[in-house]
Amino acid sequence: MMLRLILGSLRARALTVGLTVLAIALSVALFLGVEKMRNGARASFADTISGTDLIVGARSGSVQLLLYSVFRIGNATNNLTWESYQEIAARPDVDWIVPISLGDSHRQFRVMGTTPAFFERYKYRGGRALELAEGHGLEDLYDAVIGADVARTLGYVTGDPIVVSHGIASFTDHADQPFRVAGVLAKTGTPVDRTVIVGLEAIEAIHVDWQSGGQRPGAPTPQDVIRQMDLEPKAITAALVGVESRLRIFGLQRWINTYPDEPLLAILPGVALQELWQIVGIAETALIGVSAMVVITALIGMMAMIFSSLGERRREMAIWRAMGASPSVILGLLVVEAVVMAALGAAIGGALLYGGLAIARPWIDASYGIWLPLGWPDARELWMLGAVIGAAALASLLPALRAYRLSLADGMTVRI
Amino acid sequence: MPDRDQTPAVRLTDVLFRWPGPAGFTLDCPAFEVARGERVLLLGESGSGKSTLLSLICGIIVADRGRVLVGGEDLGKRGAAARDRLRAEQIGVIFQQFNLLPYASVADNICLPLRFAPERRKRAGDAGAQVTALCAALGLPPGVETAPAGRFSVGQQQRIAVARALIGSPPLIVADEPTSSLDAAAQDGFLTLLFDQLRATGSSLLMVSHDARLAAQFDRTVQLADIVTTGRTAA
Secondary structure, three states, rough: OOOHHHHHHHHHOOOHHOOOHHHHHHHHHHHHHHHHHHHHHHHHHOOOEEEEEEEEOOOOOHHHHHHHOOOOOOOOOOOHHHHHHHHOOOOOOOEEEEEEEEEEEEEEEEEEOOOOOOHOOOOOOOEEEEOEEEOOOOOOEEEEOOOOOHHHHOOOOHHHHHOOEEOOOOEEEEEOOOOEEEEEEOOOOOOHHEEEEEEEEHHHOOOOOOEEEEEEEOOOOOOHHHHOOOOOOEEEEEEEEEOOOOOHHHHHHHHHOOOOOOOOOEOOOOHHHHHHHHHHHHHHHHHHHHHHHHHHHHHHHHHHHHHHHHHHHHHHHHHHHHOOOOOOHHHHHHHHHHHHHHHHHHHHHHHHHHHHHHHHHHHHHHHHHHOOOOOOOOHHHHHHHHHHHHHHHHHHHHHHHHHHHHHHEEEEEEHH | OOOOOOOEEEEEEEEEEEEOOOOOOOEEEEEEEEEOEEEEEEEOOOOOOHHHHHHOOOOOOOOEEEEEEEEEEEEEHHHHHHHHHHHHHEEEEOOOOOOOOOOEHHHHHHHHHHHHEEEEEEEOOOHHHHHHHHHOOOOOOOOOOHOOOHHHOOOHHHHHHHHHHHHHOOOOOEEOOOOOOHHHHHHHHHHHHHHHHHHHOOOOEEEEOHHHHHHOOOOOEEHHHHHEEEEEOOO
């Protein structure tokens, strides 16, 4: 009955209560949304690479190496010579090694040169392997395998020609040596979806007529001549390494990091990711802080609303008192009222967020490569919702205490 | 447990109350009593201390000196929560106007005091049936129970307030000018209905009014000025 009376009182003030609930709902949606994006981004990053023990590249920063080799963000400052690559590959600790060569692009997508071993060694989301949605792998020199987003965005199917541009965001095309789409990979939710994969030799082939960043003048070398040439690369961008025994990872890493002929860097992807989180964590904390402030602002709005309602509700309080309600009942009524509003706001906010996510999810995935899961709220989200409701109860204590004092002073004799 | 038939519904002895504040309003009531089942009309103009007297009897405020007994219970010896509970259990209150929570249903309004008075709720038995019976006895249209109280006319609202005061048959009904917002014809009808119900429950009635014409229907009429002296003395 008490709850029914509280709901009735709230319904009687539908407009102000509705606006207050809406403010709480929007702030809760933002608060949860930031948390969801954060978790989604983390999970998405963490799911991108698995099964690779070490990433080797030219010496730079570990985060930088991770970003350009796996996430195709930023560029390598230097390459890794083929000799060094071969020497690492020959180490007894090395179980497998996959070279990758970056630097060219097709439209807005990066082109990556690698060996067919990439398709069996690259694993994502806890050990899942890449799968072809259609076509076949790299067989011919000018075969290209494209990621799901590349195919979807550009409307490519197997057999379509692809012209690779020199460098990234450049206007110089390798038009003389077009590739053919040999296969399209199934969606992975990783940067592979936005990558055009070609053979390592093909990267050499399209640069036969190029020297120190410029095209050599004169007629291009014909393709059949190129096919006869030795297309062993002189340098690659990075290499993914799997070791024989996990116990040997650090030994191999130390050996690579102290390699005398060339400054190299070997990183453990998980450790580099942790470093990345430490950097990103500051921005994340700031975002959570801002969204928490928005929630607090909404709750202060609610507090102001309850305060301003007290004047016109003194008569109501007097009735409660005359019927035998103690001042603490009056205090409780106002706190429960606030909790009901906050709970309603939290529920609507959650619904707004999940509804919005359901609509915006494909777009977020396409634009940022972050696939946000749409499950039931997890423990942390429920905890956050609980915290919002708890904070509302706390915020309502101030006006409730004022009502308590007013009802003590007024008793049942208020006149209006 | 005091004998219900012997103990007066209300007894004030040697009561002095002073409102806090520098220019404190004081109320002095040497002796006043309402017998069980008695219907007393208290005549007094506003500002004559009737609000203070009613607040003392209802246990909202506590006398600085003397004793206020309601149903034999000394209010001064009880804490604030116990006084609130006693009010809910023993007293049905009717105001001049704005008696009801406008957003709540008629039934919820009538049952409100039972929420704070477990014994009175027990006495009421089937509260829903009681509500229906009281509404019918007070001449309210059938089926009013579920409608929001704010929809009714002033006269009807006053009758709903009577039903609320009477539910669970509290020993004492305190009414503060309940008829002043009604016209003359409605006043008579209202009082007739109220008195009929009082006979049924055996409750005492202490009604404050400034209208001496009502006196004929009461057992006893008391001039407020005869039982209390008020002053505005510096503390």
